Amino acid sequence: TDLPDDLLAPEAVADPAAVAAVLREHDPVHWSPTHRSWLLTRYDDIVAAFRNPALSSDRVRPVLARREGRGPSAEHRVLSLISDWMVVSDPPAHTRLRRLAGGAFKQQQIAAMGERIQALVDELVDAFLTTGPGDLVAGVAYPLPATVIAEMLGAPRADRDRFREWSDELALVAFGTGGEARADRHARALRGLEEMAAYFRDLVADRRRDPAGDMLSAMIAGESTGPGDEEGLTDDELVGMCALLLFAGHETTTNAIANAVRLLTADPALRDRVAADPDLVAPAVEEALRLQGPIKVLVRWVVADHDLRGRTIRAGERVQLVLPGANRDPERFRDPDVLDLHRERNQHLAFGRGIHACIGAQLARLETRHAVGTVLRRLPGLRVTAEPDWIPTLASRAAGSLPVTFDAAPV
Ligand code: HEM
Numbered sequence: 256t257d258l259p260d261d262l263l264a265p266e267a268v269a270d271p272a273a274v275a276a277v278l279r280e281h282d283p284v285h286w287s288p289t290h291r292s293w294l295l296t297r298y299d300d301i302v303a304a305f306r307n308p309a310l311s312s313d314r315v316r317p318v319l320a321r322r323e324g325r326g327p328s329a330e331h332r333v334l335s336l337i338s339d340w341m342v343v344s345d346p347p348a349h350t351r352l353r354r355l356a357g358g359a360f361k362q363q364q365i366a367a368m369g370e371r372i373q374a375l376v377d378e379l380v381d382a383f384l385t386t387g388p389g390d391l392v393a394g395v396a397y398p399l400p401a402t403v404i405a406e407m408l409g410a411p412r413a414d415r416d417r418f419r420e421w422s423d424e425l426a427l428v429a430f431g432t433g434g435e436a437r438a439d440r441h442a443r444a445l446r447g448l449e450e451m452a453a454y455f456r457d458l459v460a461d462r463r464r465d466p467a468g469d470m471l472s473a474m475i476a477g478e479s480t481g482p483g484d485e486e487g488l489t490d491d492e493l494v495g496m497c498a499l500l501l502f503a504g505h506e507t508t509t510n511a512i513a514n515a516v517r518l519l520t521a522d523p524a525l526r527d528r529v530a531a532d533p534d535l536v537a538p539a540v541e542e543a544l545r546l547q548g549p550i551k552v553l554v555r556w557v558v559a560d561h562d563l564r565g566r567t568i569r570a571g572e573r574v575q576l577v578l579p580g581a582n583r584d585p586e587r588f589r590d591p592d593v594l595d596l597h598r599e600r601n602q603h604l605a606f607g608r609g610i611h612a613c614i615g616a617q618l619a620r621l622e623t624r625h626a627v628g629t630v631l632r633r634l635p636g637l638r639v640t641a642e643p644d645w646i647p648t649l650a651s652r653a654a655g656s657l658p659v660t661f662d663a664a665p666v
Contacts, residue, residue, distance in 0.1 A: 260287040260294060262552065262577070268647045271551050272592075275580035283580075284564045290649075292554075292573040293566075296580025298587040298604070300563065304576055305609035309568075310555035312611060315343045315429075329445040330428075336452060337429055339495040342503060342611060349610060355488050356496060356614060358477040359407075359470035365617045368403075372622055375402055376629045384633070388640075388660040391630065392513050396657065399626055400508035403618070404501050409469030410458060421451040422505040425498060430650055448498075455497040459490055471497065504615050507549045510653045511605075511619060512626045515543035517657060518594065519627065520637050525594070530631035540623050541601045542594045545582045548605035552577055552649045575649075578604055636662035 258281055259274060261267060267274040278285050279296035287294050295301050304310055315338040322331060337343065341352035376399060383394040401422055405415040424444035458471065466472040474488060474496060488496065519539055520526045529535045553576040560569050568574065582603045583591035606613035613619065631637060638661070643654040 258282055258285065260285060261289045262294075262649055263647055265647075268645045271577075271652065272546075272579040272583055275577050276583065278577070279580045279584060284566045284568075286566070287575075290573075290575060292575045293568055294575050294577050295563075296577045296584075298581040298584035301576045301578070301581040301604060302608055304555065304574065305604075305607060305611070307561070309557060309559040309561045310574055311345050311558045312343055312349070312555060313345045314554065314556055315340070329442075329449055332452070333428055333445055333448045336448075336491070336495045336498060337425075339492055340499045340502075342499065346610065352488075352492070352496075353610070353614065355477040355492075356474055359473040360614050360617070361473075362617060364473075365621065368407075368618070369621055369625070371406070372399075372403060372625045373629070375399060375406075376625050380629055380633050389658065391516060391657040391659045392509065392654070393656065395626060395630060396509045396512035396516070399512065400505045400622055401501070403508075403622060404504050407470045408458065408497055408500070409462065409467050409471055414454070417451075417454070418501060419505075420447060421498075422501050424448050424451070425502040426506060429502060430648075451498065452494055455494040456490065458497070459493045470500075500615070503613075504619065506651065506653065508619050508622050510549035510651060511540075511544060511623045513654060513657045514547035514549065514652060515540055515623060515627045516630060516637070516659075517639055517643065517654070518543045518547050519631065520639055520659075522594075523636075523638070525596075526631060526637065529596075529628075530635070533628060535596055536624050536628040536631075537620075538596045538598070538601070539594075540620065540627055541603065542596065542598065543627075544605035544623075545588070545601060545603035546592075546594060547652055548578055548582060548603070549652055550578055550605065550607075550650060551652050553607065579652075634659070634661035 258277055260278060262271060262274060275296045278294055283295065283297045283300060285294045285296070295304055315334060319331070319334045319338050322334070325331070341349050341356065344352060376395070379395045379398060383389065383391070398419070401419045402415055405418045410418065424447040427441065427444045428448060462472045462475055466475065471493070474493060477487060519529055529539045555574045555576065557568050557570050557572045557574060560567060562568070582605065585591050606616040637659055639657060640660050641658045644656060646653045646655055
């Protein structure tokens, strides 16, 4: 079929849900010559894909194996660190990594971070207020999650700016960020990531000697509380885990905050309702995650032939799970394009499903709710002053900036 299926075409970058809707309606299991991939857009198909062992997440190790012959290099060392990430592992390796990381994401511990996150948000908003109206991404949405992750890992405050740089460099190297990366940027990013690895290696050594109350210490302690004779995380795996938390938890949360603010301020009446009622912040954020989730596409590799809606999906092919399709599927959500603060059972897929479902979802929600609730409350009449500059990547729904203005706050 010659349906428009280029998710990187300007109109699809501007409105991915519209392209996904056409595919979902006319060809829900679509072979895309543009992406050389199957595009799945229906809610039920994507949920089934998350649970289908014929679809593998293990996609960095094969790249590494192909480069094995070329000898040691910065790229090899960085890819090797990334290939240990649970998000690009299948069971049984994934099962072990996820269990050992679990100690750092205990519900009570995350919930206890609420106050600290609120304090960090207030600090950023204070600074934003003194510099006057500007870019809410640079002022709040971008710095918050990197600071939270640095703090969770127990990094000294002075080092936190480097976390933001490393996060960008990881995005560049891990997923090519749209392929526009120039060679010199790539080389610079690799050098930065080698510094990052050395930094995390020191941090790991430090916490092994001297455990603290942070998540890194909890992941190290995971080994002694692990069931049976399971081996704990190695130093390399711990270094990889720090990098993964930074990579997986930074840009996604930045975009969750920015996309939610954009969506909620587009309608002044809605904005003022949510600003006035703290109980509405959580459902508003869930609707923003459903309608404008930070992740557009998740990738899987087919490892066994199987049929889906009469198509044969073959081993070696690639499948892309198009989340804006699932999250607005009328078979699953009534009035799917409407932001409904009272939507029941809002089981959107912004955080995925199945064994890889986001391990940081509780933390991400906490950050997003505190950030969104606070900016709506403290910046009255908040409105966005420019069209979004959506970044043309497949993986994320991300704007480069969020220029805003607001009414002078009462002194
Ligand atoms: C996995 C979304 C924030 C850590 C995932 C997945 C999604 C997702 C869709 C599944 C990937 C897949 O199936 O291939 C999001 C969104 C976030 C967010 C939308 C922000 C709103 C965070 C945060 C952290 C985090 C704050 C931690 C600090 C992870 C990790 C995985 C993951 C470690 C891999 C889990 C596994 O493979 O078992 N996330 N995430 N995420 N996320 Fe998040």
